[in-house]
Amino acid sequence: MTNLDEVRRSALPLAAPDDLGPLLERVGEARFVLIGEASHGTHDFYAWRAELTRRLIADKGFGFVAVEGDWPDCERIDRAVTTGADPYDALYGFERWPTFMWANEEVVAFCRWLRDWNASRPPGERCGFHGLDVYSLWDSLRAIRRYAAAHLPQQMDAVMEALYCFESYGHDPQQYGLATRLVPDSCEDEVVNLLATLGDGELGVRQNAEVVAGAERYYRAMVQGGPESWNIRDAHMADTLDRLAEHHQAKGVVWAHNTHIGDARATDMAAAGMTNLGQLARERHREDVVLVGFGTHRGTVVAGDRWGGRHHVMRVPPARPASLEAFLHEALPGRDALFLMPPPGLRADWYDEPMAHRAIGVVYHPERERWGNYVPTVAGRRYDAFLWLDETRAVHPLHGEPWGDREPETYPTAM
Numbered sequence: 001m002t003n004l005d006e007v008r009r010s011a012l013p014l015a016a017p018d019d020l021g022p023l024l025e026r027v028g029e030a031r032f033v034l035i036g037e038a039s040h041g042t043h044d045f046y047a048w049r050a051e052l053t054r055r056l057i058a059d060k061g062f063g064f065v066a067v068e069g070d071w072p073d074c075e076r077i078d079r080a081v082t083t084g085a086d087p088y089d090a091l092y093g094f095e096r097w098p099t100f101m102w103a104n105e106e107v108v109a110f111c112r113w114l115r116d117w118n119a120s121r122p123p124g125e126r127c128g129f130h131g132l133d134v135y136s137l138w139d140s141l142r143a144i145r146r147y148a149a150a151h152l153p154q155q156m157d158a159v160m161e162a163l164y165c166f167e168s169y170g171h172d173p174q175q176y177g178l179a180t181r182l183v184p185d186s187c188e189d190e191v192v193n194l195l196a197t198l199g200d201g202e203l204g205v206r207q208n209a210e211v212v213a214g215a216e217r218y219y220r221a222m223v224q225g226g227p228e229s230w231n232i233r234d235a236h237m238a239d240t241l242d243r244l245a246e247h248h249q250a251k252g253v254v255w256a257h258n259t260h261i262g263d264a265r266a267t268d269m270a271a272a273g274m275t276n277l278g279q280l281a282r283e284r285h286r287e288d289v290v291l292v293g294f295g296t297h298r299g300t301v302v303a304g305d306r307w308g309g310r311h312h313v314m315r316v317p318p319a320r321p322a323s324l325e326a327f328l329h330e331a332l333p334g335r336d337a338l339f340l341m342p343p344p345g346l347r348a349d350w351y352d353e354p355m356a357h358r359a360i361g362v363v364y365h366p367e368r369e370r371w372g373n374y375v376p377t378v379a380g381r382r383y384d385a386f387l388w389l390d391e392t393r394a395v396h397p398l399h400g401e402p403w404g405d406r407e408p409e410t411y412p413t414a415m
Contacts, residue, residue: 036261039360041302063250074131351380
């Protein structure tokens with residue numbers, strides 16, 4: 001039997017929500033389901049991820065959703081979905097680039113469903129929505145200051161010392177990182193004191209203090225290059241996930257990019273000294289973790305051509321030869337499919353063959369597909385399940401042109 005025949009034999013149908021049944025069986029009693037995406041701007045990834053999450057909440061009793069987003073922004077969403085407010089305003093209020101990651105129609109639809117799901121449940125049984133990321137240094141500092149002024153006036157000295165320290169470097173965290181590279185001074189001592197002061201507080205203020213501590217380390221490491229800043233960020237996300245599970249005393253769903261969700265040890269990231277959330281979750285929780293990846297052969301995506309630039313709908317060209325995406329497309333042209341990774345020794349060879357696996361970030365250059373945008377991957381080890389969507393279309397941002405399902409009139413000339 002050829003590899004292509006083995007792919008066809010192991011591919012499960014993926015056309016309707018009920019087709020997720022085998023994946024739910026695979027989840028079983030696992031406490032954490034980490035659901036990826038091969039880009040931050042693809043409608044189909046968001047839609048299928050939301051459908052799977054609805055099933056996990058409704059059928060499996062999962063009690064919180066944690067996403068690759070900032071804690072303060074996601075706190076506003078959490079308040080909306082747990083108090084009955086319309087989450088649209090909270091999502092539209094996302095201001096930090098790339099807004100399209102969360103301020104989009106697909107996330108609005110899911111959060112409105114979550115609000116309605118929570119409406120009939122007592123407060124202690126409502127499903128939360130939280131951010132895992134480390135970027136919100138200033139928003140978290142301001143949130144701590146507001147909380148301390150109202151509830152912890154005796155702790156304001158520690159809060160203001162940290163705030164004044166960062167203000168002395170300006171309001172750009174990257175400039176803070178650059179400045180600390182040139183001189184030995186930093187805000188590390190003030191942050192350690194802040195964390196010690198607020199570390200036993202309620203979840204919101206404690207997590208904002210953890211974000212400040214993580215961001216301080218992240219931006220200092222970022223300017224030095226190497227894998228350390230990536231590892232700080234993903235360790236922060238893993239620690240936050242554990243903290244949320246303890247707080248909610250519930251099972252949790254994670255939404256993040258494949259590069260965070262898929263086990264780094266099954267890619268070239270490990271050789272570069274990098275870990276990620278998926279690897280850390282497996283190491284800490286073993287069989288209580290299910291990692292779910294996504295892939296596509298071609299379509300459209302929302303992304304920017306530079307960091308902080310205007311987002312566009314871009315074409316995703318057909319996958320490059322010899323990639324995982326080209327291989328699956330050849331085996332299943334025009335078909336979507338669900339793959340459940342069999343145990344080692346009981347699966348076809350292709351699951352363990354290293355192949356390039358496409359990864360589209362918030363910055364994307366389709367014309368570089370031949371040289372970049374791919375991560376060497378052993379799919380059967382990187383994921384526990386994989387959703388294959390042969391052709392996909394762009395997500396629908398709340399900010400920017402009202403494109404809907406219509407393609408913009410111009411695209412980048414190089415494809």
